[in-house]
Amino acid sequence: MFELDLRSRKPIYEQLVEKLKVLIISEVLKTDEQLPSVRVLSTQLTINPNTIQKAYRELERQGYIYSLPGKGNFVARVTRDGNTERLAKLREELVKILSEAIYLGMKKEDIIKIISEVDVMVRGGEK
Template sequence: MFELDTRSRKPIYEQLVEKLKQLIINNVLKEDEKLPSVRELAQQLTINPNTIQKAYRELESLGYIYSLKGKGSFVHPIEKSDNVEELNKVREELKRLFAEAIYLGMTEKEIESLLHEVKGGQKND
């Protein structure tokens, strides 16, 4: 599925959360798609199952996945209007990143190009 950097200063569970978020955001993992079980993913990545469980709990608290007792974890269908608070956080972070990019010399065209690149991996509304 993906690889984690065991030499990174970033904790493994945070790397796992970021990788799974990217797979969900880029529509590689579809709405209501079943995620690998904690045990399966732990074996595949050769890491402790508790680390996987912690990442899954984090993703669930962020609204990216949901769990069904005895069935597993699934990608949560996103209702755009349900995420007002999260959208506001993302907007603020984007503003900060845009300001930094412009300060470092990135042009509006380059930013626009990045947006189109990202949208290319998304499904259309």
């Protein structure tokens, strides 16, 4: 289903939470779809089952999944426009990148031009 970066410094449980969130927000995992059991996932990824259990509990706490006793974990109804967190992060990154570009001498007009080009590319040029 997905791969974890075992060499990353980021704790595995955090990586799991993030990966699953992305899958849920992007609707790869649909509402009410059952998540793989702790047992299956831990064997597939060779990850400690308690770590996976912990990630599931955290996702449940954040409202991304719900659990039915004896049945497993399921994707909760998530408001898909709830990308606020990700957007805030992107904004932060943009500021960082733009600051560097301006510092290195890129002109405001050039940046605006890039933005319109990307806009055309993504939206297919609709006006």
